[in-house]
Amino acid sequence: MLLYLWTLPMNVVSWILVRLTRCRQDQIFGDWFLPEGSWLDRLMLKHGILAFTPGSAYIVFRHGVRPNVNLWQHEFTHQEQHCRYGPFFLPVYFWYSLKSKLAGTGWYRGNKLEREARGE
Numbered sequence: 621m622l623l624y625l626w627t628l629p630m631n632v633v634s635w636i637l638v639r640l641t642r643c644r645q646d647q648i649f650g651d652w653f654l655p656e657g658s659w660l661d662r663l664m665l666k667h668g669i670l671a672f673t674p675g676s677a678y679i680v681f682r683h684g685v686r687p688n689v690n691l692w693q694h695e696f697t698h699q700e701q702h703c704r705y706g707p708f709f710l711p712v713y714f715w716y717s718l719k720s721k722l723a724g725t726g727w728y729r730g731n732k733l734e735r736e737a738r739g740e
């Protein structure tokens with residue numbers, strides 16, 4: 621019950637996001653897929669992003685992506701991080717991105733949460 625409440629804010633944001641972007645839910649695994657050519661799908665394509673995890677209950681894939689075990693494991697780790705940081709996930713993520721950028725390892729590559737998701 622407490623975990624549900626702790627993760628609720630980001631899951632509400634996630635729910636709004638998947639509704640606004642008209643994501644389609646996979647009937648077997650429950651993951652969400654963006655519609656082809658939508659603004660978010662094109663943005664992710666432009667930056668080489670296959671998927672992201674906006675909340676502990678949601679994983680959103682770009683249109684046409686076939687998730688593999690490594691990609692799922694990466695996103696599952698982000699789900700665990702959402703459970704750890706709850707409503708503070710975004711500030712924590714931004715903080716580690718800022719630290720990484722200032723350390724010269726870029727906004728993404730050196731981010732502590734991304735390194736953890738890559739198993740580094």
Ligand SMILES: [Zn+2]
Pocket residue numbers: 694698734737
């Ligand atoms: Zn990641």
